[in-house]
Amino acid sequence: MRYFMKLSYNGANYHGWQIQPNAITVQEVLQKAFTLILNEEIKIIGAGRTDTGVHAINFYAHFDISEKINDIPRLVHKLNRFLKNDIAIHDIFRVKDDLHSRFSALSRTYEYRIHFQKNPFLHDRSFYVFEKLDFDKMNRAASLLFDYKDFTSFSKTHTDTKTNYCNIMRAEWIDGGEQKIFVIKADRFLRNMVRAITGTLFDVGRGKITENDFAKIIESKKRTEAGVSVPAHALFLTEIKYPGF
Secondary structure (H helix, E strand, O other): OEEEEEEEEOHHHOOOOOOOOOOOOHHHHHHHHHHHHHOOOOOEEEOOOOOOOOEEEEEEEEEEOOOOOOOHHHHHHHHHHHOOOOEEEEEEEEEOOOOOOOOOOOEEEEEEEEEOOOOOOOOOOOEEOOOOOOHHHHHHHHHHHHHOOEOHHHOOOOOOOOOOEOOEEEEEEEEEOOEEEEEEEEOOOOOOHHHHHHHHHHHHHHOOOOHHHHHHHHHHOOHHHOOOOOOHHHEEEEEEEOOOO
């Protein structure tokens, strides 16, 4: 029987989602908790791999279990009491056995958040930017992303992905009060892609490169041509869409 879970986590204390040797990850912590509480070896598959330090407001994962879960609210309560405060399970629900948290996802949305005035309550959840940025230019450059599919220039090298093609559905800077927020939505993302795009858009906003240069960087398919990756602590996975929900 297959179940989906909806959860959120603060990624500050984790080396990303995916299990890896000699590092604490969200997937590892969840698998240990589910295995202990359900008294069955549970393997949890996430909707994607968030990098070290990246947060998730709405994240989905699935697991298979031999018997039906009769009291889901009680299970959610027990898991949340067991887990540390930086991971929260919001819901667990039964799905069809062919629904996959990673491969069935229709889209994912990330937000990168920045602020311009020193704020001790934002420093670990938003990137403090000292200089002025031209957001009109940055949005014009961001709109160029819709013209391309191959985003090798914004991906970590030597990854195990079979293709660097992504379909970007939204990419824009919006006003978030005392913050500016870069919202980007796509059917899939490459490793480090959002942070590399954001860092390159900063170069546009600073006047270091032009919008035409931004397009040439994409066309080059070389990571060395793009800007630096911005820090992970200000990046949030905010939404994942699936067929039917």
